[in-house]
Amino acid sequence: MTEYVEHRWINPKTMEKRAYQEAIAKRALDGNMLVVLPTGMGKTPLAALVAAYRLEQDMHKKIMFMAPTKPLVNQHKKSFERFLKIGPDEIKVITGKIKPAERGELYKKADIVISTPQTIRNDLKKGVLNLKEYSLLIVDEAHRAVKNYAYTYVAKKYMQQAEKPLILALTASPGGHRYRIEQVKKALFIENVEVRTKDDEDVTPYIKTxxxxxxxxELTKPMQSIKKYLESIKDEKLKMLMKWSFIRSSRITKSQLIELQKKLAHSKSGSSFAAMSLIAEIVKVDHAIMLLETQCLYSVKKYMDKIVNEGVKGDTKAATRLIENRNFQSAARLLKELIEEGEExxxxxxxxxxxxxxxxxxxxxxxxxxxxxxxxxxxxxxxxxxxxxxxxxxxxxxxxxxxxxxxxxxxxxxxxxxxxxxxxxxxxxxxxxxxxxxxxxxxxxxxxxxxxxxxxxxxxxxxxxxxxxxxxxxxxxxxxxxxxxxxxxxxxxxxxxxxxxxxxxxxxx
The missing domain is CATH 3.40.50.300 (P-loop containing nucleotide triphosphate hydrolases)
Structure with missing residues (x-):
């Protein structure tokens, strides 16, 4: 028999009672927290529970809930309306399509605001919004809070303006590197971390198999032939870069090549421009190989046709040289034949x-x-x-x-x-x-x-x-x-x- 959360701010029989959610929600009141939960394990009910606890502490304060896209914002609004004992007039979705003057009035009237971080950032900068009265800032898909993403600006302003700030950051996966996770923690002023996986004892009863x-x-023999044609172009261009001493090894990643291209762009020498054009050829060919390996012949054909159009028009030297390359021509011809034969x-x-x-x-x-x-x-x-x-x-x-x-x-x-x-x-x-x-x-x-x-x-x-x-x-x-x-x-x-x-x-x- 299903047990439900009983709380004066939660609608009866709407939120399944889960011990791990209640434990995390109570601990979230102790300081800014990053919560990592598997997708489908109830991050939105958890957010609603923390909101209920905050409203119980001070019902005159407001709640801000940010999500990166409008579809997500709308989903969260529906969930909060279902879970919380708050009328639809008190929960407002605020988007950039609403006029600034109207947004200002909505901020004043709403008890819970759900919006994208871009809208909130813009209104903070223009003085349409002040976060002084907000007792909780919920950040969904918190792994986005790096570099110049709007979450970082809003979190900083919130910590400066709110009388009693509390941040609840939610994600299923903050990233595979420590530095990335530390970036998220720093950007959102995180003090505590809570994590659950599908293997944790208090979570396993709720995991669906x-x-x-x-x-x-495996690539077909003709597809392997197309790949060899393209790889021979790539190898030839990489050897030229090595000969010119721009790289030391042909084992170089696409991101490393693009970084090199950016560095060369600051140099005004003729050899740098020549190397940049070579890199552009390599990147184009590598993309075609990737499409061939992982996608479909239709995608490869569309991409190679685009290169041909660029080359014919003379849009880029890289494309012009590629369409004159015999191996490129052979790859394009074989690809066309396969598609005409109905291969995929x-x-x-x-x-x-x-x-x-x-x-x-x-x-x-x-x-x-x-x-x-x-x-x-x-x-x-x-x-x-x-x-x-x-x-x-x-x-x-x-x-x-x-x-x-x-x-x-x-x-x-x-x-x-x-x-x-x-x-x-x-x-x-x-x-x-x-x-x-x-x-x-x-x-x-x-x-x-x-x-x-x-x-x-x-x-x-x-x-x-x-x-x-x-x-x-x-x-x-x-x-x-x-x-x-x-x-x-x-x-x-x-x-x-x-x-x-x-x-x-x-x-x-």
Whole structure:
């Protein structure tokens, strides 16, 4: 029998009673806290519980809840309205689309403000808002609080202006490196760290079983030939950079090359400009190889066509030289032949098989498919429309002419939850925070090297029922390296967080 939280600020029978949430919420009152909880383990109910405790301490103070996107903001508003004994007029979503004068009035009237950090930062700078009366600042997806992200500015102003400040920072994954976690702690003035994983005794009763299956494929022989053509171009250009003494080894990463390019941009010498152009060629070819290894032939073709268009127009010297390169021409010709013959990446073939199997197993299945690139999203949608029972839809970010604004994103998520669609094909926009309670199956079309993104992807399923995850990996490619990179970063992150938690417990005692 389910037990519910009983509190004068919490609506009856709305919040399941969980010992770990109550323990963390009570400790959160002792000082600014970073809470790391697995996705689906109730960060929003925890935030509502801490808000209830703060309102009990002083009902005349206000609560500020920040989340990075409008869809997340709207979800949190619905959750707080369900959990807390506060009328809809007292909980306000404030966005940049509301006129500044009206926003100023809303800040005065609202007891709980839910907004994006960009809006709050802008209103603090313009003097539309003062945080003096706010007794709690909740920061969702707190791993974003690095460098110049708006969270850092708002947290600093909050600590300066609030009479009795308290910050509750929430994330499923703050990052795989100690320095990154320390950055987040410093930016949000964190004093205490609380962490739970699915292996903790007080959490395991609430974990839904998730089965993970790795789907390994190999590049076809023609695809391997395309890869060799492209790699020969890359190797040739790297040798030239070594010959000119700009690099010492051909084993250099893309990020290192881009850093070198930035340094060379400050030099006015002819050799520096020549090296920068070479680096541009290498980066373009490496991107094409990455698409070939991890995505689909359609994506590679779209990208190589873009290079050809740039080269024909003479937009960049790098593109012009590439389209004149025999190996590039051979790769483009073979790629065109494969597509005309109806060939595709083995991942795409396996994806259709997996989706067909999921709908055969459960006609009410709800799938979410993650991939890095919009061109791959387009191809996946086209392929899955051919699968019986599958109703796919794309969820992508706002950027570009094809982007979806946040209002459209919210509409699509609602329609997915209502069953108008049963397969959500997402870029990174689908990874962060969104509550897709109906999702039964997640497919990672490719692994990502980030521990944060891997944890977030995994957390989209198994929230309300058993879940299944498929991870697609192309053998002997960067897919394998990315998978193990994220795996080791996540393990390292857990060790770091537990050591930080132990330290704050010792300091507290």
């Amino acid at each position: 998730i089965k993970t299956e790795w789907i390994e494929v 990446h083995p991942k795409m073939v396996k994806l259709r098989e997996v989706v067909e199997k999921e709908f055969e197993r459960n006609e009410n299945a709800r799938l979410i498919i993650f991939t890095q690139f919009r061109d791959t999203v387009d191809k996946i949608i086209a392929e899955l429309k051919k699968v019986k029972g599958c109703k796919p839809v794309a969820l992508i970010g706002q950027a570009g002419s094809r982007g979806l604004d946040q209002k459209e994103q919210v509409r699509l998520i609602n329609e997915y939850d209502l069953g108008f669609y049963n397969c959500l094909v997402c870029t990174s926009i689908g990874e962060e925070g969104l509550h897709l309670g109906s999702a039964t199956t997640a497919v990672f079309y490719e692994p990502v090297p980030s521990a944060i993104r891997t944890v977030q992807r995994r957390g989209r399923v198994g929230r309300e029922q058993m879940g299944r995850i498929y991870i697609f990996i192309t053998k002997n490619t960067r897919d394998e390296a990315y998978y193990w990179s994220a795996h080791h970063k996540e393990k390292k992150m857990k060790k770091i967080l537990y050591s930080m938690k132990e330290k704050t417990l010792k300091d507290f005692s």
